[in-house]
Structures are given as structure tokens and as C-alpha cells.
Amino acid sequence: MPGVLLLVVALAGDAYVRPSAPAERTAPGVRTFCPGSGPCAELGGLTAGPTGHRPGRDEPPAPRPGAPFAALQLNLCNSGFASCYAQVNNGRAVAEAYAAIIELRPQVVTLNEVCRDDVVTGLHPAMLRAFPGDPVFWAFQPAADRVVRSRPYRCRNGEPYGIGILGRVDPAARGGVAVFNGLYPQQADGPDELRVWLCVAAADRYHACTTHLTFASAAVAIRQCQHLLRVEIPAMRAAVGSSTPVLVAGDLNLAVGGSPDVRDCVPAGYHHVGNGNVQHVIATSDLSFADARSHPMRHTDHNGWLVSAEL
DSSP: OOOOOEEEEOOSSSOEEEESSOOEEEETTEEEEOOSSSOOEEEEEOOOOTTOOOOOTTSOOOOOTTOEEEEEEEEOOOSSOSHHIIIIITTOHHHHHHHHHHHHOOSEEEEEEEEHHIIIIIIHHHHHHHSTTSOEEEEEEEOBOSSSTTSBOBOTTSSBEEEEEEEEOOTTOOSOEEEEEEEOSOOOOSSSOBOEEEEEEETTTEEEEEEEOOSSOHHHHHHHHHHIIIIIHHHHHHHHTOOOOEEEEEEOSOBTTSSSBGGGGOOTTEEEEEOSSSEEEEEETTSEEEEEEEEOOSSSSSOEEEEEEEO
16 A cells, blocks of 8 residues: 655744644654554654745745755664674764765765664754755654564664655755655565665655665565555655655665666666665656765775765
């Protein structure tokens, strides 16, 4: 079943939520969104700094065509359980990611293998620092526990474990931020978590999605990927009523030339750029790729994947 919409509208003062289903406030400025199955997602931030500007209802949006846009995909291996944590991380990957955000200033950061606190208190402040005065948001979707699907899978430190998105919203944009999330109907057998997806439609500028597909079965991973690109994202675009560019970034556990090939997931009207391994960006063709490069990361087993484009 397609995901459901949670709409946050930026007006003068605080952001507020206009949900299509009841949303629960769990902390000041934080909203919880629960799909039909799987654990709830959270959305926070969306407050401009002291120099931030929120346009009036009748102000025109800022020009979009040709605007530079960069997205950074990071897999931080920060659950505390995976072997890469003891080998290279040991609690240092979040600080390294913080430095990467400050250096590269991507408008969107997609995060895999992170704990909730890594997103909310570890890396959201980096976006605030990178874009002082601009509205920036964080969104977090826990992976699901195999025993009780509505319960979050947890990091070794007890925090919910999953995927996240950080993003900057153009201060002149209108339309708010819409959040979609869900648990894949296709899941592989095995001891690991149940896989999920998360999308944010940021005002009238972009739709950004992330996911971390199963490593246990390439056949299931390609079906998860196709479900996101061919079912959930079209439903999201229809619900939002927007044809703005879509970008999907994540560790897909699929490769170019593999069996199946990650390109079997790319629908008509989209194009793809990968890092030669399992990290990929898939985007609508109206998001024109200008450059893609690896960003060295010493404290995780995946380098960052930075893609620059024009909206």
C-alpha cells in the first residue's frame, strides 16, 4: 500500500503540521508519523535561524531552473553490532560525517546505518551551521524489528536504528515539507532488521528519498528497489501534486553488472549514477547530474558519495 502524507507548512513563526492522519507531538518541534505497518518516522527542525526569512503567501518562489544542488549519501555503520563498527568506527563516524557536511555543504544528506540520536543531535546541527539562517530539517525512519514489526530495531546503545534525511529548504520556497515512509512488503529471511524507506518532498524544490536495501538476497533487494521507484514514489508525487525533481540515494546492496543489475530498478524517465559498488543515486531526468565523486571516510566501511546536479 502506498505511503501516507504528513504535511508541514512553514509560515511566519513556528512550523505546524497539517496531517492526513493523526500525528503525535513527541517533543517540541517534533512530529511522529506512523504508517499502516512498521515503526513510526519522525520529522523535526524546520526552524530558521535569526537571519532566516519566511516568505509571505503572495511572494513568488525563487527561480529554480539551473540552480546548483548537491546530495551526499553516507552509510555510517553506526549500529554498534556490525563488524565494521569495531574495525573502523568505534564511535568516530558521526564526527567525521559532521565535518564532511560542513566542508561540502550539500543541500540534502541521506543517511544509512545510523541511530536516531546521530541524526537529531549529531548531524542536524551540522546543517544548521552549514546553512546559517536557512530552514533545515531532519527526518528519521527506524528499521523494523522482526518479532514485532511496529517496534523499532535498535542500536547497541538502545537508540532506534535506521535511515535518515537532512535537508535545506530554500527560504523563498512555498509549500512546506511532506513526509512519506513505510515498511517494504518484500523482506528477506535472516537475522537482520526489516527494511524500510523514507521520502521527504521539500516544498516546491525537490523530493528526496533514502533506503538501505537488504544484503541477504539480491533478488529481494531488487524487488524492494522497484517497489520504491515504481509504486511509492509515483504515489507520493500524485499525493503532493508536484512534478518537482526526485532523487533517491542509498546503499542499495546492488551493483552495476550484478545479477540482478541495479539498473533494472531504474524506471523510464530516470537516470542513475553509482560509486562502482553499492551506493547509488537514482533521479528523474529533469535533475541534471553535473558531477559525482567519492568523499573519503576513514571511520566507516563506505566512502561518502557526493552528487552535484542542477535543478
